[in-house]
Amino acid sequence: MRRAALPFALLLVACVLLGAVPSTIASPQPDPVCGACGSSFEHAAEERGLAANVTHSTATVRVHENGSATWIVTDRVNRSAADRLAEDTDLLEGIARRAATEGWGLPHVYEEGEVWFRSVSIDDRTIEIRFRDPDAGERRLGLLVVDYLHSEGIRGGWILNADRFTIAGPDGTAVVNDPRATIGDEYASPGEVPEIDGGNATWRGSTAERGSALYDDVYVVYGGPGTGRTHADAVVALSTAPIWLDNLAAFVLPALVLYGLLLVGVAGVSMRAAEASLDPDRIAGFVAGLGLVGFLAAGLAGATNEPSWFAGLAAIYLVTGSIALARPATLRTTRGALALAAASTLGVGVVLSGLAVVDPVTDGALTVLRGMAFHLPLAVVPAFGLAVARDAAVEDLRSLTLAFAGALVSFALAGAVFVPYGSRPWGLVLILTLGGAVLAALLGLPLAVLAARRQAEAGRRGRAPRRP
Structure with a gap:
């Protein structure tokens, strides 16, 4: 090959390599943090022909030792929707099952997973939905890592569509890492920064259509109260590797x-x-x-x-x-x-x-x-x-x-x-x-x-x- 042609050959190789890798890794839009809360529940009800207005919503995710989790969601709805659902329990169960297993939001936004619907009940205007996720976290180096709010590095983010969203660890454990470490506190809204209380990590948002959003990847790591920070940091690094x-x-x-x-x-x-x-x-x-x-x-x-x-x-x-x-x-x-x-x-x-x-x-x-x-x-x-x-x-x-x-x-x-x-x-x-x-x-x-x-x-x- 003539020396004058060498730059063009190198350029051709670079173009081939560039085409061999995806040119962009698109960042998706934020998804609701809870598929059975707030506006997500309203969408599931609308698909069944019911106009429901959720005025207050909470979600508590109780993580178990084996990495599974039980979701307990409460939605407070308007009076007319509550009366209709109290009369028609089949409609209530259909909407709750749809919201829990196929709703718009967590769990399993960025990966495949299965959710098991457990029960639904209504008391006055408050609906309580329970479902189970067998794959909420995994153990690494003896600690339990919950990756619900980690997007595998894509950073699409989550809409905090619940007034209170809590991840609770197994009994006797505590949050041993700092979930706030990856969040830019200087620019974050109050809802984006979690409140840590022993084994509970809580975010506060809104049931409004577009509440505050969390755009940073967060792991929540659970272990014994005496777990060292170095141990927790090593687990986070291993999870991200x-x-x-x-x-x-x-x-x-x-x-x-x-x-x-x-x-x-x-x-x-x-x-x-x-x-x-x-x-x-x-x-x-x-x-x-x-x-x-x-x-x-x-x-x-x-x-x-x-x-x-x-x-x-x-x-x-x-x-x-x-x-x-x-x-x-x-x-x-x-x-x-x-x-x-x-x-x-x-x-x-x-x-x-x-x-x-x-x-x-x-x-x-x-x-x-x-x-x-x-x-x-x-x-x-x-x-x-x-x-x-x-x-x-x-x-x-x-x-x-x-x-x-x-x-x-x-x-x-x-x-x-x-x-x-x-x-x-x-x-x-x-x-x-x-x-x-x-x-x-x-x-x-x-x-x-x-x-x-x-x-x-x-x-x-x-x-x-x-x-x-």
Whole structure:
């Protein structure tokens, strides 16, 4: 294949990968939190020819040790509807059964499930409906996880169509996690934030057609009163892990394949550079200069309150270029190149820590660690360039294979911290990950060329490093 056609081939591969994954993951509209409450009950009654007006509604979900749950729903209806239902018990049971088992709302909005209707009764204007759900939660690491208000990462949300919605755990248990942790309290309405009282988690909404809505995924975890927070957090993370793995397969894997193809091009350019008469000192100075310019630009961006996302990139360029200029021998051994990668990654951490001090963010330490992992693909590129030049000189295929594997692993780690852990993003994120692969290859090219030239220079001077 002609070299001029290579970009078009890579573009074609990217398009094929893009078409192989769903382009969007649509976010559905919120569903009522209770299929037998409020407006949902009214819809079921209307289908049976009864005009009912629910003025007050409650739902209590009593979760049992085996993961099943008993729903107890009360609906207060208008007088005419109450009189009609009191006279016609078959109509009452038909409406209640329809609302409980096929109503618009929980349980089992985002997955298949079966609900068993138990009973219905009416006292004056208050209707009580009981039904059982055999699959309300599951046990993980000894704790009971109720995922009624978790959308498998889709985040469609729930309309709080009951004046009070309570999830009650088994006797002797308590809510051991913090269901409010995923809810942005600053912007949430009072109804969205649950009230925690021992083993009860309660949300307060409205029987109106459009009451307040909960858009955040929430787990409710039950355990003994002495259960530690670390234990509960581990259970929540384990429950959410399948969503993250799906995100890796949908958004990171295609970009990883594209990055692997682009690395072939980076390797080819590095081999040519190793054979050319380029001055490695000038290349190192150029890389360090780019890093310095990046720092100045980041400082100007910070002065105008604009996000200086390229500060980490500037740190890698400045550290790599400066060390390659001051200590040329660093880029002549695999150990030295990996030490340089660690130093540049640490430089990213220092820069991000400084930015966190200037502009404090939530979970600052976690943000810094994620930022360091996100820059790993660039940090290890000098080691990749060194292996490419060594392969060209001594045909060390083992070293080159390990270099490709290390570069791909570093990109996979960066993608793993980029995609959300507990939610499914829009399909357009795939364009960002594919673009990130292209950007990582382009930005890493000067670093790979620098390492290749240092290695070639050492070989020509008769100081080729020992093979590991």
